Amino acid sequence: MSAPALRPFLPADTPVLAAIFVASIEGLTGDDYGEAQQEAWAAVADDEDEFGKRLASGLTLVATLDSSPVGFAALKGKDHVDLLYVHPGAVGQGVAAMLCDALEKLAAARGAKNLTVDASDNAAEFFAKRGYEALQRNTVSLNGEWLANTTMQKPLGDAGGPK
Template sequence: MSAQAHPQFALRPFLAEDAPVLAEIFRESITELTGDDYSEAQQEAWIESSDDVAGLAKRLAGALTLVVTMQGSPVGFASLAGKDKIDMLYVHPAAAGHGAAAMLVDALEKLAGARGAEKLKVDASDTARGFFEKRGYVPQQRNSISLGDEWLANTTMSKALVKPEAVKPS
C-alpha cells in the first residue's frame, strides 16, 4: 500500500520531543487493544517495561524510528532495530484499523530492503499476529517473555523481502 492509499496519514522521522506523546500512544495501545489476548496484570507489566519516557526516547533514537501523523499529530510509531527487525509497532486505538500500522510496516520493509536485509523479523504480540500474517509474515517460534512478575507470550515471525532489482515493471 502506498502513502496515497492513506491520504489522512503522513510519515516522518522520530524527533526527541515526540517521546512523551509516543509513550502515551504506547500505553493506550496496550490498554485498549490487547485486552482480548492479555490479562490486566500482563498489560500493566508490559506498560511498565517501557514506562520511562527518557528510556523510551533513547530506545527509539537508537533505532530507525518512524512516526505516523494525522493532521500533524502523532498517532503511531514503529522502529527498525539493526537492518532486519521491527522492534516496536504501536498505533493509537483511534487510528487502529485505518491503515496507520500498514503504512508504518510498508515503510520499514522498504527501508530494511534498502539496508540490504533479505528478510524482516518481528516478535509479534498475540494481538498483532493476525496483522502480520495478513502481510505475509510466517510464524517461526512461540516465545514466553518475563516482564516483572508476569509472563507474556509472543511469536517470532519473518517475511522474505523482495529485492528492488527483482521487481519487474507491470
C-alpha cells in the same frame, strides 16, 4: 480526515509516543493478555528517558494524522521490527500498514533479505496477512509477568510480488 503521513522520530516525541504505547496496550490487547500482563507491558514506557533512548537507538518513524502523532514503528538493526504501535483511535485507517510498508522498504534498502518481528498475540494476524510466517512461540518475562509472542519472518526483495 486526511491520509496518514510519516516523519522521522524526534526526541521531543517521546512523551506522546509513550502515551500511544500505553493506550495501544490498554486498548487493543485485552482479548489476548490479562490486566497484570498489560500493566507490566505498559510499564516499559514509565521511564520516559529509557523509552526515548530505545526509540532513538533504532530507526523510528512516527505516523501522523493532521500533524498529530497516532502511531510509530522502529527498525532495530537492519532486519527486525522492534516496535509497532498505533493509538486505538487511529486503528483501521491504514496507519499500521503504512508504518510496516516503510520499515519493509527501509530494511530491503539496507540489504536485509528477511524482516523479523516478535509479534504480540493481538498483532500476529496483522503480520500474517502481510506475508509474515510464524517461526517460533516465545515466552518473555516483563516486569514480573510472563507474556507470549511469536517470532515471525517475511522474505524481502521481491519488489514486484504481491503485498
